[in-house]
Amino acid sequence: MSLALPATIGTVVIGGGVVGACLAGFLADEGQDVLVVDDGRGAGSSANAGSLHVQMQSRFMRLYPEHVPNMELQLPLYPKAVAFWRELGTSLNADFDLKMTGGLMVAESQDQLDFLKLKAARERQLGLDVEILDRAQLDAIAPYFGPAIVGAELCANEGKLNPLLCNAAIRSWILARGVVLAEGVNVAAITRAGQGFSVATTRGTVACGRVVLAAGSGTRPLAAGLGLPVPAVAEPLHMNITEATAPLIGHLVQHADRMITLKQFGTGQIVIGGGWPARQDSPGGHAEVELASLIANASLAQHIVPSIGHLRIIRTWAGLNTSVDGMGVLGAVPAVPGLFVAIPGDAGYTLGPLSARLVADVMLGREPGEDLNPFRPERFA
Amino acid sequence: MSEIVPILFEGEPVPARAGESVAAALTAHGIRGFRITRTAAERGMFCGMGVCQDCLVEVDGLPGRRACMTVVDRPLTIRRQRHGQALPTQTSELPPATIDELEVERPELLVIGAGPGGLCAAIAARRAGAEVVVLDERRSPGGQYFKPVAVAGDDIQPPDAQHREGLALVAQARAAGVVIRSGVSVWGAFRPLEFAATSGTGETQRYLPRAVVVATGAYERPWPVPGWELPGVMTTGAAQTLWRTARRLPGRRVMIAGNGPLNLQLAAELHGGGADVVAVVEAAGSPARSPGAAAAMALASPALVVQGLAYQWRCLTGGVPMLHNMVVSSVEPRGDGLAVTLTGGGAMRVLETDVLCLGYGFEPSNELLRALGCRHDHDGMRLVTWRDADGQTSVPGVYALGDCTGLGGARVAAADGTLAGLAAAAGLGHAIGPELARDRKQAAATAQRHRRFQQALWTVYRAPALAIAQVPDDTMICRCEEVRFGAARAAIADGLADAGSVKRATRIGMGPCQGRYCRPLLESLISEATGKAPDELSGFAPRPPFRPVTIRDLAGKS
Numbered sequence: 001m002s003l004a005l006p007a008t009i010g011t012v013v014i015g016g017g018v019v020g021a022c023l024a025g026f027l028a029d030e031g032q033d034v035l036v037v038d039d040g041r042g043a044g045s046s047a048n049a050g051s052l053h054v055q056m057q058s059r060f061m062r063l064y065p066e067h068v069p070n071m072e073l074q075l076p077l078y079p080k081a082v083a084f085w086r087e088l089g090t091s092l093n094a095d096f097d098l099k100m101t102g103g104l105m106v107a108e109s110q111d112q113l114d115f116l117k118l119k120a121a122r123e124r125q126l127g128l129d130v131e132i133l134d135r136a137q138l139d140a141i142a143p144y145f146g147p148a149i150v151g152a153e154l155c156a157n158e159g160k161l162n163p164l165l166c167n168a169a170i171r172s173w174i175l176a177r178g179v180v181l182a183e184g185v186n187v188a189a190i191t192r193a194g195q196g197f198s199v200a201t202t203r204g205t206v207a208c209g210r211v212v213l214a215a216g217s218g219t220r221p222l223a224a225g226l227g228l229p230v231p232a233v234a235e236p237l238h239m240n241i242t243e244a245t246a247p248l249i250g251h252l253v254q255h256a257d258r259m260i261t262l263k264q265f266g267t268g269q270i271v272i273g274g275g276w277p278a279r280q281d282s283p284g285g286h287a288e289v290e291l292a293s294l295i296a297n298a299s300l301a302q303h304i305v306p307s308i309g310h311l312r313i314i315r316t317w318a319g320l321n322t323s324v325d326g327m328g329v330l331g332a333v334p335a336v337p338g339l340f341v342a343i344p345g346d347a348g349y350t351l352g353p354l355s356a357r358l359v360a361d362v363m364l365g366r367e368p369g370e371d372l373n374p375f376r377p378e379r380f381a
Numbered sequence: 382m383s384e385i386v387p388i389l390f391e392g393e394p395v396p397a398r399a400g401e402s403v404a405a406a407l408t409a410h411g412i413r414g415f416r417i418t419r420t421a422a423e424r425g426m427f428c429g430m431g432v433c434q435d436c437l438v439e440v441d442g443l444p445g446r447r448a449c450m451t452v453v454d455r456p457l458t459i460r461r462q463r464h465g466q467a468l469p470t471q472t473s474e475l476p477p478a479t480i481d482e483l484e485v486e487r488p489e490l491l492v493i494g495a496g497p498g499g500l501c502a503a504i505a506a507r508r509a510g511a512e513v514v515v516l517d518e519r520r521s522p523g524g525q526y527f528k529p530v531a532v533a534g535d536d537i538q539p540p541d542a543q544h545r546e547g548l549a550l551v552a553q554a555r556a557a558g559v560v561i562r563s564g565v566s567v568w569g570a571f572r573p574l575e576f577a578a579t580s581g582t583g584e585t586q587r588y589l590p591r592a593v594v595v596a597t598g599a600y601e602r603p604w605p606v607p608g609w610e611l612p613g614v615m616t617t618g619a620a621q622t623l624w625r626t627a628r629r630l631p632g633r634r635v636m637i638a639g640n641g642p643l644n645l646q647l648a649a650e651l652h653g654g655g656a657d658v659v660a661v662v663e664a665a666g667s668p669a670r671s672p673g674a675a676a677a678m679a680l681a682s683p684a685l686v687v688q689g690l691a692y693q694w695r696c697l698t699g700g701v702p703m704l705h706n707m708v709v710s711s712v713e714p715r716g717d718g719l720a721v722t723l724t725g726g727g728a729m730r731v732l733e734t735d736v737l738c739l740g741y742g743f744e745p746s747n748e749l750l751r752a753l754g755c756r757h758d759h760d761g762m763r764l765v766t767w768r769d770a771d772g773q774t775s776v777p778g779v780y781a782l783g784d785c786t787g788l789g790g791a792r793v794a795a796a797d798g799t800l801a802g803l804a805a806a807a808g809l810g811h812a813i814g815p816e817l818a819r820d821r822k823q824a825a826a827t828a829q830r831h832r833r834f835q836q837a838l839w840t841v842y843r844a845p846a847l848a849i850a851q852v853p854d855d856t857m858i859c860r861c862e863e864v865r866f867g868a869a870r871a872a873i874a875d876g877l878a879d880a881g882s883v884k885r886a887t888r889i890g891m892g893p894c895q896g897r898y899c900r901p902l903l904e905s906l907i908s909e910a911t912g913k914a915p916d917e918l919s920g921f922a923p924r925p926p927f928r929p930v931t932i933r934d935l936a937g938k939s
Contacts, residue, residue, distance in 0.1 A: 040879065040882075046881075046882075046885055146474040147474060148474065164885050164886070164888070167885065167886075168885075168886045171886075172875075175875075175876070181876070183876075183878070183882070184878070184879070242932070243445065243893055243929065244419070244464060244465040245444075245465055245466065245467065245468050246465055246466060246467035246468070248467075248468065258477070268464075268465040286922070288571075288572070289571075289924070289925060290571060291480055291569060291571050291575060291577050291587065291925075292479070292480035294569075294577075294925070294926075294935065295478055295479065295480045295483065295585075295935055295936075296477065296478065296479055296480070298932045298935040298936060299475065299476075299477050299478035299932070299935060299936035299937065300477040301932060302472075302474065302475060302932045302933060302936050303474055303475065303476060303477045303936075306472045306473065306474035306475075307468045307469070307470055307472045308468065308932055309472050309474075309475070309931065309932050309933035309936065310443055310444060310445070310468055310469060310472060310931055310932075310933060311444075311445070311468060311931065311932055312445045312893065312929035312930060312931050312932075313926060313929060313930055313931075313932060313935065314892070314893040314895070314926075314929045315891070315895065315924045315926075316924055316925055316926070317924055
């Protein structure tokens with residue numbers, strides 16, 4: 001919509017993904033006036049593949065072993081984040097196609113199973129509902145795996161949802177609450193102005209009292225402009241979706257040592273993702289899929305669940321995940337009064353609504369009920 | 382007699398001709414419903430050329446096969462494809478693969494599409510010394526213009542002049558040393574110059590050419606009216622493929638509606654083949670109203686005008702009713718056939734037929750070019766690939782020609798093919814000798830002449846564009862996902878102002894045809910609502926695979 005932006009507004013949220021949209025909704029629920037500015041490229045949320053992650057993802061543990069302590073710090077938030085998705089669906093009276101099926105991280109060797117056992121022991125200490133299954137136990141609950149799989153870690157807190165349904169319902173909710181949604185608008189600069197801020201956009205300048213940076217990796221240059229280092233990086237990822245088939249894969253499936261997520265939506269379509277790289281030629285540019293990822297990702301999927309071999313992939317796409325240091329960046333920036341940051345963490349979509357609520361609580365002067373100190377935005381200064 | 386191969390459809394024997402498509406065999410026996418949708422509706426063959434994905438069947442237990450692209454080369458067991466049906470459980474597992482395990486070919490020049498344009502490009506480049514490989518999705522080269530006869534027998538009408546011209550061109554290409562690979566579907570293009578293709582036997586290959594000529598043609602532009610998704614409604618091209626490749630009629634009674642001379646050719650061919658052509662319904666007025674343009678056509682290409690008049694004569698003498706200034710405005714089932722409502726000039730008529738062919742112009746198949754990053758401009762109707770006079774696109778090493786770059790017909794494509802083939806060869810360092818330079822000059826003149834012909838032709842056939850605002854809300858916009866115009870309009874009214882957002886909110890364009898039919902319609906709806914002219918980015922982003930491909934085919938050698 002090419003409507004003019006308001007000249008002044010209480011809060012500007014930069015980034016209209018799941019975090020920014022929910023945050024705007026929570027503020028608007030309390031009567032605040034909010035403008036959400038989004039560049040319209042839908043970097044993360046609109047490309048999300050719908051996993052509700054809880055157990056530590058082996059991919060991140062392999063890629064960033066130095067992040068593991070931080071991942072463990074945030075881990076207790078994950079099951080709460082999944083529970084919060086359910087609450088949100090109920091409170092919005094929306095069908096998210098959310099299924100608490102549990103998640104399976106499969107192993108192909110004893111070594112991999114041993115790794116899962118160690119991981120499960122640690123996760124159990126941190127409050128997760130996990131158990132190790134041998135092949136016979138696995139077959140009893142998930143009779144669709146191929147011969148290569150020897151066992152799995154089952155995490156009962158995991159599940160899946162359909163982000164298309166979620167995004168549409170959240171958008172309807174916040175529009176109904178009077179949030180001003182400016183899509184296809186870029187933010188050029190944010191400057192301090194009196195007690196508030198001046199936000200220069202490609203559709204004019206807006207004066208506001210508070211600014212929330214909820215733009216994933218796009219937060220980095222905006223925060224830097226206000227003197228705040230936030231080392232968020234974009235991780236362009238590849239995803240695939242098949243045509244529909246009869247219910248087959250109930251769980252969210254991952255692998256102990258290979259990059260994959262595998263799940264079936266209520267539409268019957270199977271979504272295959274899990275961290276294979278896409279290509280982004282310029283920062284902020286469109287991410288594009290690569291053949292190497294398509295081949296590797298799809299062939300790994302049928303290696304794990306052979307019967308999907310005859311299913312056709314009808315589309316691939318690329319999206320941007322945001323990676324920081326294994327944890328989210330959440331809360332106020334005391335050095336810049338009125339500035340808030342909301343970057344959820346490794347599994348951004350899973351953590352999105354809860355992260356938004358925690359930051360909204362801080363902004364509304366409510367007790368968030370979680371210790372947000374580990375996630376404070378100024379920890380990189 | 383032609384060789385008969387017994388196939389089974391839902392357990393019933395159907396005698397098929399060796400070499401025809403499953404779709405042709407079933408259609409010839411009155412079977413029009415192939416696929417069962419999510420809402421339990423039947424769908425039949427629509428595009429007849431592998432694009433629309435509405436003719437899906439299960440072949441020998443394997444789901445997701447296009448009846449129009451599956452050749453009857455042995456006895457086959459065919460079942461309807463049911464949306465969301467279970468997969469065969471006995472499937473052997475393949476090890477995880479990497480891209481390095483794919484077969485790689487590095488031809489000097491890759492030509493994609495073996496229609497008249499692609500073949501002429503290949504011949505020209507080969508004559509200039511380039512090593513040329515041509516890939517084509519169909520079982521034999523010739524493309525949608527030549528449509529080679531695929532069946533044989535003394536009961537089969539022999540090839541006509543158009544067929545023979547195609548056979549001669551293919552023979553010329555082979556004699557020149559062009560390698561033509563048929564049955565190879567190119568479903569991915571990746572920057573800077575990488576292509577992924579799957580052969581008929583399921584082998585996935587990577588092509589890393591030094592240069593490419595893209596000549597992927599076009600597919601029919603949608604004509605969305607209530608009932609256009611019903612079995613028995615198909616494109617003019619689909620019906621022509623049935624007749625020209627398999628010598629099968631789409632039905633006993635056939636109505637042909639649309640805009641342009643191809644519909645007249647189809648009417649003449651089907652009438653000659655024994656069909657009862659109920660009517661040819663032409664959106665434009667009678668050619669007699671534009672004598673100036675008709676004269677310009679005659680000057681530019683007397684042969685094509687004579688051919689056009691011959692089609693018209695055959696229809697006239699055959700008693701085929703010609704209805705001008707009328708369009709199809711709805712279709713509904715009636716008895717075993719269809720009742721088609723025609724409107725125009727304040728009049729309304731309802732005619733009954735078994736099959737309705739829709740031929741309201743074409744859309745370029747430009748997905749490979751778009752994926753490679755070639756610049757496109759929107760001319761208000763469709764995207765036009767930016768090219769220089771020799772067919773070089775905005776991306777170095779990528780040449781394009783013919784209907785995939787905009788529209789122009791087979792003659793323009795052939796002449797542009799020669800130009801692009803020579804330009805590609807020259808770009809690869811091959812010298813263009815005096816003889817080829819003469820050919821180039823002649824091709825440039827021929828291309829100009831046929832562009833003048835096309836311009837005059839479309840002046841004669843000028844017709845009102847689809848009034849998108851008048852399309853009723855309950856009309857299907859996305860055939861794959863069964864989403865209707867009302868849902869699209871509601872999403873746009875909700876503030877969604879780009880095709881990608883409407884797609885994610887409504888599922889329009891999320892099906893296996895990848896939005897090929899709904900995209901131009903959605904673009905028009907958005908453009909009309911926002912007042913913003915469509916441009917290069919206003920449609921859906923190109924997303925490989927451009928043809929659905931099975932996971933097994935991606936996983937390695939079958």
